[in-house]
Amino acid sequence: MIRLVFAIIVGFVVFVSAYIWNVPRLGFAPSSTASLSWTAPERDAEGNVLDDLSYYKVYWSQDLQNKSVNVEQTTEVLKEFTDLSPGVWYFWVSAVDESGNESEIVGPVEKRLGETGV
Numbered sequence: 001m002i003r004l005v006f007a008i009i010v011g012f013v014v015f016v017s018a019y020i021w022n023v024p025r026l027g028f029a030p031s032s033t034a035s036l037s038w039t040a041p042e043r044d045a046e047g048n049v050l051d052d053l054s055y056y057k058v059y060w061s062q063d064l065q066n067k068s069v070n071v072e073q074t075t076e077v078l079k080e081f082t083d084l085s086p087g088v089w090y091f092w093v094s095a096v097d098e099s100g101n102e103s104e105i106v107g108p109v110e111k112r113l114g115e116t117g118v
Contacts, residue, residue, distance in 0.1 A: 034111045036060075036091045037078045045103065052098040057105075059092040064108065067092050086114020 036058065044050045058079045061069035067090065072079070081089075092107030 032082065032084050032086075032113060034081045034084060034089060034091070034113065035078065036081070036093070036109065038093050038106075040077050041095055041103070044097075050095075050097075054096050054098045054100075057094045057096060057102065059094075059105065059107070061090055062087050064090050067105070067108070084113050088112050 038056075041050050041053070055073045055075050056077070058072050058074060059067040059070065060081060061067050062085070063069060073096075089111045090108035091111065092105045092109075094105045095103040
C-alpha cells in the first residue's frame with residue numbers, strides 16, 4: 001500500500017488531502033485465460049448450404065498429439081478458457097450436424113500462457 005499526499009496552496013492557507021491507494025507492482029501477472037473464436041461455416045464439405053448445424057466441439061490440450069484431453073460442446077462461436085496452467089496450449093474446433101456427423105477438426109491454434117513481463 002502506498003500513501004499519497006497532495007498539498008494545495010490557496011493564498012496563504014494550505015489544504016492537505018491524503019488518499020490511500022493500492023498500487024500494483026510493475027509487470028504483468030501470468031495469464032491463465034484464453035479466448036478462441038471462429039467463423040460459423042455456411043456450407044458443408046460437399047458445398048451444400050449448411051442448414052442443420054447442431055453444435056461445435058472444442059478441443060484443447062497441452063499435448064499437441066492428444067487433442068482429446070479436453071472436449072466441450074458449444075453452440076457459440078466463442079469459447080473462453082479460464083484457470084489454464086502455464087505453458088503452451090493447443091486448440092481445435094469441429095462442427096457437428098443434427099445427425100451427429102462431425103466435420104474435419106480444424107487447428108491447432110497455439111497459445112502460450114504464464115509468461116511474465118514488465
